[in-house]
Amino acid sequence: MKRNRGAALLLVLLLVSLLSVVVVEFLRESRLEARTAANLRDALQAHALLRSGIAVGSALLREDARDNQVDHRGEPWADVIPPVPLGDGVLAVAVHDLYGRFPLAAVLNDRGEPLASRAEALRRLLEAAAPSDADPEALAEALLDWIDANTDGMYEENPDYTVPNRPLLDLDELRRIEGFTPEVVAAVAPHLDVRADPKVNVNTASVPVLQALHPDLGPDRAQELYDDLTETPLERATDLKNRSAMAGLAITRLVFEVVVESPRFRVDLAADVRGVNRTAQAVLERNRDEDRVRVVSWREE
Template sequence: MISLTKASSSQQGAAVIMALFTVALVAGIATTLVSNLGVAMNYVEGRHDQAQAKQLARGALDWARNVLADDFQNNAEIDHFGEAWAVRVPPTPVEEGQMSGELQDMSGRFNLNSLVAAEGPNAKNAEIFVKLLGLNGVPQNEAQKLSSAVQQWLMKNKPTSTRLVDVKELLSIKGFTPEVVTRLSASVAALPTEENIINANTAPALVLAAAVQNLSIDLARQVVAERNRTWFKDASDLKTRLANHQLEIGSSTFGVMSRFFLATVRAKYGVSMIRMEVLLDRSPQLYGSAWPAIIWQKTL
């Protein structure tokens, strides 16, 4: 009897343990399923928010392109910082999300790709670039080496029609350091053309000082301050005003119209935020419309 009782007790104990184990197992599986469901729902929600944020960013980009097209239709002869395109849009609630953005005029900067023309190295633009490097703290000898290095890079890639696309690509050219590229970033651009017609109404003081012979940086800042009060009407107006300071410019260096703009748009929806950079080309002669064409775009 005693052994039967012990066996029965052991079997009952084992049954209880198995039951508890089964309950624990089921509870664990249920917890995992609920957790996975939560992750899946968060993933789906995140994907949805990201898609909505991208849609808002595209809407903001279309708005920017429309502003540029409207500006050209209303005043195709001149571009300056007093126009609607130059106004930054602060974070603004829209469609259950938020968006902001700004347009920067790239035609007021020195075009790195103009260092080489169809027939070969462009000595005039190389001289401007060397001076611009010097104004950014690069010693004269080093500045000439850097300018030559960019020309050699462009000449080497010319058979494949490869140009610099982004200013940061300078880092792949011998001699350029992150510090130099950072300092240059507000004064130069990598545009899809060999031309270097600088908009005098939007050019920074450093660019003016580099492109106008004998123009000091202090006087360039004075010219910029005067310009921002009264915009240059055309290249002749710039020439006349510089003549008052006993300075001369080449007529082919400057204009007062802009072709290239960098649009930076930001959009937020739910838990997702999108930042997009787009280089726009507003050239009705090429595209048959004032609606700016997209040269490249980056989603960051």
């Protein structure tokens, strides 16, 4: 009888131990599912914040278009917008004028061949913007081989990627081009755009872009022009010739058409909801005549 009671006790203890393991595992799984659900909820809220950021950027650009016909670095859309608390999250929005950047596809003619003056302008930009240990000549050749229609260039044999021989679809493609290390891309990408429209808004152009615009401008004059345009933006593109940095330079040697208004912008967005972070980039096109801003591309990470 005592033996039966002892065996029963052992069986009870074993069952209690097994039940404890099951309960502990159930609680662990419950907590994991709760965290997963919370992260999913926060990720959805972060996505919603990013989409609301597009509305903010669009509203700024539409309001600006109604107010004036000139775009420059001193306008409200160009201001650094501090992170804004919204509900349980925080949203950061930054708007960039893409017409203040170098138009990469405009380097090519209708047959996909590099135009000599614009290819030289690309070299000047890379020399001004790339890290000091980079070779701007080699970078320019590799980039031109990537985008031009010619299949016989020095950099056509890329060991990792097929050279497409067409204009870039996105600046992320730069990372696939020989010589464009992460450091080089980080340095030069803020001065580039993939568009084919050969116009540049000098009011929002960086020093490397200004330097690329004219073969005789040089770094010192480009910096002088940048400072001048920051202080007093052009109201009319034709007035560029009257700025002191342009003294003695032939306006006819500008490699791109100078403008003072822009139809294409990029919005960088960052959202944080209880530690769940999401970022996005959107390209917006603005039509002043129709009072309309539309999203032409969206990438979320």
